[in-house]
Amino acid sequence: xxxxxxxxxxxxxxxxxxxxxxxxxxxxxxxxxxxxxxxxxxxxxxxxxxxxxxxxxxxxxxxxxxxxxxxxxxxxxxxxxxxxxxxxxxxxxxxxxx
Numbered sequence: 001x002x003x004x005x006x007x008x009x010x011x012x013x014x015x016x017x018x019x020x021x022x023x024x025x026x027x028x029x030x031x032x033x034x035x036x037x038x039x040x041x042x043x044x045x046x047x048x049x050x051x052x053x054x055x056x057x058x059x060x061x062x063x064x065x066x067x068x069x070x071x072x073x074x075x076x077x078x079x080x081x082x083x084x085x086x087x088x089x090x091x092x093x094x095x096x097x098x
Contacts, residue, residue, distance in 0.1 A: 008072040026050035
């Protein structure tokens with residue numbers, strides 16, 4: 001269980017970091033294009049546009065990381081449900097091994 005949780009935490013970290021990196025790259029691209037065109041865009045506007053653009057883009061680009069994360073969440077969730085059922089059986093006075 002501990003290994004599954006550690007793997008889940010690692011995958012959440014990498015997925016979040018990848019999404020933040022995607023936003024940073026998009027902000028740089030937006031500001032670079034604006035500079036080439038000769039338009040001054042405030043950083044907050046570029047950041048807002050980058051956040052909106054990264055939503056569907058991350059769904060496509062980060063599918064592998066998202067699938068790993070989902071698989072880890074399923075494993076940890078199943079283990080938690082099993083542990084919870086065993087604890088409830090013990091509280092009822094039943095044999096937890098059955």
